[in-house]
Each structure stands twice: as C-alpha cells, then as structure tokens.
Amino acid sequence: KNEINRVTERFYRVKGNEKIEGSGLGLxxxxxxxxxxxxxxxxxxxxxxxTKVFLIFKRV
Numbered sequence: 001k002n003e004i005n006r007v008t009e010r011f012y013r014v015k016g017n018e019k020i021e022g023s024g025l026g027l028x029x030x031x032x033x034x035x036x037x038x039x040x041x042x043x044x045x046x047x048x049x050x051t052k053v054f055l056i057f058k059r060v
Contacts, residue, residue: 004043030055 006012008031011024027041030053034041038058045051 004045007043008041027053 003014007014008027009024010028012028013022013024027043031041033039034055034057040056042054042056043051044054
C-alpha cells in the first residue's frame with residue numbers, strides 16, 4: 001500500500017520489478033499531465049493480481 005503512494009514519483013520503481021524494463025517516469029508524467037488539466041489519477045493494486053490506473057478528467 002505504501003508503494004502505491006510513491007509510484008507517481010519520478011524514477012520510482014516498485015521493488016521486485018527490476019527485470020521489467022522502464023525508467024520510472026511513466027506514471028510521473030501521467031500524473032503531471034492530469035494535474036495540469038485539473039484531473040485526477042487513482043491507482044488500485046492487489047498483489048499477485050494486478051494494478052488498475054484510473055484517469056479522471058474534469059467535466060467541461
């Protein structure tokens with residue numbers, strides 16, 4: 001649960017996923033874009049099941 005709060009930090013990578021390619025920037029970029037558009041990013045994760053990322057856009 002604590003790691004979910006950190007996955008939008010630049011260069012943060014969840015421990016145990018070292019074999020998966022990436023720089024740790026993807027969700028940080030998405031989070032910044034959502035903030036700039038007054039949107040929200042919501043992340044739900046269950047170990048050994050998967051992760052869901054929800055992008056919630058402000059209605060215009």
